[in-house]
Structure formats: structure tokens, C-alpha cells
Amino acid sequence: MTLNRRNFIEAGVALGAALSAPRVIGQARPKVVVVGGGAGGATAARYLAKDGKGAMDVTLIEPTRTYYTCFFSNLYIGGFREFSSIGHSYGELASGYGVNVVHDWVVGVDRDASTVATAAGHTFPYDRLIVAPGIDFVAGAVPGWSAAAQNKMPHAWKAGSQTQLLKAQIESMPEGGVYCMVAPPNPYRCPPGPYERVSMVAHVLKEKNPTAKILIVDPKAKFSKQALFQEGWTRHYDGMIEWVGPDFGGANVSVNPDTMEVDIDGTVETVDVCNVIPRQKAGHIAHVMGLTESSGFCPIVPTTMQSRMDENIHVLGDATIAGDMPKSGFSANSQAKVAAMAVRGALTGSRVFPAKYSNTCWSLIDTDDGVKVGASYQATDEKIAKVDGFISQTGEDAALRKATYEESVGWYAGITTDMFG
Numbered sequence: 001m002t003l004n005r006r007n008f009i010e011a012g013v014a015l016g017a018a019l020s021a022p023r024v025i026g027q028a029r030p031k032v033v034v035v036g037g038g039a040g041g042a043t044a045a046r047y048l049a050k051d052g053k054g055a056m057d058v059t060l061i062e063p064t065r066t067y068y069t070c071f072f073s074n075l076y077i078g079g080f081r082e083f084s085s086i087g088h089s090y091g092e093l094a095s096g097y098g099v100n101v102v103h104d105w106v107v108g109v110d111r112d113a114s115t116v117a118t119a120a121g122h123t124f125p126y127d128r129l130i131v132a133p134g135i136d137f138v139a140g141a142v143p144g145w146s147a148a149a150q151n152k153m154p155h156a157w158k159a160g161s162q163t164q165l166l167k168a169q170i171e172s173m174p175e176g177g178v179y180c181m182v183a184p185p186n187p188y189r190c191p192p193g194p195y196e197r198v199s200m201v202a203h204v205l206k207e208k209n210p211t212a213k214i215l216i217v218d219p220k221a222k223f224s225k226q227a228l229f230q231e232g233w234t235r236h237y238d239g240m241i242e243w244v245g246p247d248f249g250g251a252n253v254s255v256n257p258d259t260m261e262v263d264i265d266g267t268v269e270t271v272d273v274c275n276v277i278p279r280q281k282a283g284h285i286a287h288v289m290g291l292t293e294s295s296g297f298c299p300i301v302p303t304t305m306q307s308r309m310d311e312n313i314h315v316l317g318d319a320t321i322a323g324d325m326p327k328s329g330f331s332a333n334s335q336a337k338v339a340a341m342a343v344r345g346a347l348t349g350s351r352v353f354p355a356k357y358s359n360t361c362w363s364l365i366d367t368d369d370g371v372k373v374g375a376s377y378q379a380t381d382e383k384i385a386k387v388d389g390f391i392s393q394t395g396e397d398a399a400l401r402k403a404t405y406e407e408s409v410g411w412y413a414g415i416t417t418d419m420f421g
């Protein structure tokens with residue numbers, strides 16, 4: 001086989017590892033730059049530093065000093081967590097693992113020179129680049145909504161001040177008011193997330209404002225864990241939640257943030273809180289770097305998470321097209337470990353094992369009523385393919401649901417330590 005850039009990428013880990021000669025120890029340490037310190041990027045930086053044991057120079061570039069997880073942000077809205085409990089600093093990555101943490105925005109990459117440029121005017125050379133910028137919103141996806149209107153109609157789909165704002169708006173709703181969620185089309189970050197959020201909003205309103213209503217307008221005909229959520233909504237919040245799917249106009253929605261109106265296929269509703277979660281695409285910088293394709297997301301090599309556009313770049317998490325894997329923090333964490341192993345193999349000659357991935361998404365419906373869905377995956381030539389899966393069942397008893405919720409609390413503690421140290 002004649003090797004060219006394209007079939008090098010498709011050849012995957014085994015061939016890739018054989019072809020890329022490891023750096024000779026004693027020369028300058030190979031440099032890995034990680035763009036984005038979220039679920040994917042923080043895990044990648046930590047595993048590179050931890051398993052590399054000083055053989056590589058690891059730089060993590062992330063603008064925020066505290067990362068607020070979207071996972072469990074719905075539980076904060078529901079009053080089950082303190083806001084501070086979902087915030088994580090980069091201090092341990094720096095002091096405990098020796099990661100060079102730089103708080104800055106990446107604004108571009110010179111793929112020929114293998115350098116990354118930041119907003120503050122710094123340039124970082126790399127031997128391998130890991131890109132994990134999460135998602136951005138597609139402009140104009142919900143007519144009438146733009147980022148400029150996000151304080152009137154919050155998305156709260158990136159956690160932090162948006163989440164606090166949404167919670168405050170829900171708690172200030174007038175008696176008998178209306179909370180409206182404009183749900184996103186597929187594919188989007190956290191498939192069960194909108195419906196867990198509705199459950200948590202209902203939990204708050206049931207206690208503080210029981211005559212209030214929740215309206216979900218949804219462009220999708222079905223959604224993740226639908227039977228479980230709908231069973232739970234009937235059990236805990238009967239009559240409070242109305243779901244409007246595409247058959248009833250949920251796919252033809254526009255909003256007016258000035259008047260707080262939502263137009264659903266020609267019927268105009270005035271609402272008190274409007275949580276607009278628009279169509280999503282890979283984080284902006286992935287587009288600037290030329291790593292995306294027509295779907296707006298980044299195609300990857302399933303064995304290594306290498307970009308199909310550039311073998312020196314690995315892309316992780318929500319920014320990717322990851323085959324059967326959903327866009328979740330668990331998925332991003334799992335993909336980061338595969339990428340870190342592949343990068344370390346390429347740069348230091350360490351052993352690379354076959355890629356294996358897993359995911360579980362938990363959702364809380366009401367106090368102690370937790371449900372889950374999950375799967376394991378393997379890399380095929382074509383995609384990251386589902387091997388086997390599991391899902392909670394309708395009609396489960398209260399003890400099992402409580403145990404599922406407790407499992408999720410343990411998961412949160414474990415995975416955030418796995419990411420941030």
C-alpha cells in the first residue's frame with residue numbers, strides 16, 4: 001500500500017503507531033496542547049500528564065478559571081445541589097500533575113507550522129493537538145433568538161451564569177405562570193438533558209408555584225427515555241407538563257424576547273420564562289481550525305479520535321461525530337482516555353491498546369427517582385459502534401430508583417475527580 005495522508009488517518013492506531021517514530025528520549029520533550037478544559041479536555045490533559053510521567057510537555061488552554069459542569073446543573077435548578085458543588089478549578093491539574101494551565105482563548109491554529117495562537121497573543125507549538133471545545137449554537141436556528149437575547153431567554157446549555165439566571169427566573173415566575181422550553185433537534189449535547197430539566201423545573205414549581213404550567217415545544221417526534229419521563233411526569237407532576245411535538249407545531253417555532261412571546265406554528269403564547277435550546281454545532285474554534293464537515297461537527301478516526309482532516313489533531317467530546325455515542329460528559333471522558341493513549345503511543349512509543357468506550361446517562365425525575373441509560377462501544381473501521389446497552393424500565397420500584405439516583409451521585413464524584421484530579 002502506498003501511504004498518503006488520507007490512508008494514514010484511516011489505518012488507525014496499530015498502523016499509525018508503527019509508522020510514527022516515537023521521539024527519542026533525551027531530545028526536547030514532545031509537546032501536546034489541549035484546547036478546552038471541559039469534560040474531554042481536562043481528562044485528556046490529566047491522563048497525558050499522569051500516564052506520561054513527565055515524558056511529554058502538556059499545556060491546557062481554557063478561558064475560564066472555574067469549570068461548571070452541565071452534568072448535575074439540572075439538579076442545582078431543582079434544588080438538589082449547591083451551585084458551588086458543580087464548580088471545578090484547574091489547580092490540581094497544575095500542581096498535582098504538572099499540566100501547564102493557560103487561561104486564554106484559542107483563536108487559531110497554523111497546521112503547517114503546528115502552532116496554536118491565543119487571544120492574548122501567545123503562540124504554542126505542538127507535536128500533537130487535542131481539540132475539545134464543546135458546542136456552539138447554530139445562528140438563526142430558532143427565529144427571533146440570538147446570543148444577544150440569552151439573558152431574556154436563557155439557554156443554560158453551557159453551565160455557569162446562564163444556569164443561575166434560569167433558576168432565578170423560574171423561582172420568580174408569577175403564580176400560575178408558564179415556563180416554556182424550546183427543545184433542540186438531534187444531534188445535541190445530552191439527549192435526556194432537556195427532559196431531566198423539565199422534571200427539575202416541575203419539582204420546584206410543584207413546591208413553590210403549583211398552578212404554574214410547563215410547555216415543551218419539540219421538533220423531535222420522540223426523545224431519549226421518553227416512556228420513563230412520561231411515566232414519571234404523570235406520577236409526580238400530573239397535569240403540569242404539556243409536550244408539543246412536531247405533529248402539533250413543535251417544529252415550527254419562533255420567539256420574541258422583547259414581548260416574551262412564542263409562536264408555535266401560528267399560535268402565539270405569552271410565557272413567563274422561555275428556555276431556548278437551539279440547534280447545535282461543534283464549538284466555534286473547531287470551524288476556524290477547519291476540522292468540521294457539513295453537519296457542523298468533526299469527523300474522527302474511531303480507533304484514536306484523530307481528526308479525519310489532520311492526523312496530528314485529535315478531537316473529543318461534543319464537537320465530534322462519534323458514531324453511536326451520545327454527546328455526554330461520560331462519553332467525552334471515555335474518548336479522552338483513548339485519545340491520550342494514542343497520543344502517548346505516537347510520541348513516546350508506549351503501548352496502545354484497542355479502543356473501548358462507554359457511557360451512562362442518569363436523570364433525576366423527582367426526589368430519589370433516578371433512571372439511567374447506557375452502553376459500551378468499540379471502534380470499527382466505519383464508526384464508534386454500540387456493543388451492548390441497558391436502560392431503566394418503567395414500573396420499577398422505589399428502592400431501585402433510589403439506588404439508581406445514589407449511583408449517579410457516586411458517579412459524579414468519581415468522574416469529576418477523574419477529570420480534574
Ligand SMILES: Cc1cc2nc3c(=O)[nH]c(=O)nc-3n(C[C@H](O)[C@H](O)[C@H](O)COP(=O)(O)OP(=O)(O)OC[C@H]3O[C@@H](n4cnc5c(N)ncnc54)[C@H](O)[C@@H]3O)c2cc1C
Pocket residue numbers: 035036037038039040041061062063064067069070071072073074104105106107132133134135156157158189190193194197283284285316317318319327328329330331332360361362
Ligand atoms: C443540562 C445538561 C445536563 C447534562 N447532564 C449530563 C449527565 O448527566 N451526564 C453526562 O455525561 N453528560 C451530561 N451533559 C453533557 C455534558 O455536559 C457534555 O456532553 C460535556 O460537557 C461535553 O464535554 P466537552 O469536553 O466536549 O465540552 P465542554 O465540557 O463544554 O468543554 C468545552 C470547553 O472548551 C472551552 N473552549 C471553547 N472554545 C475554546 C477556545 N476557543 N479556546 C479555549 N477553550 C475553549 C470551553 O470554555 C469549555 O470549558 C449534560 C449537559 C447539559 C446541558
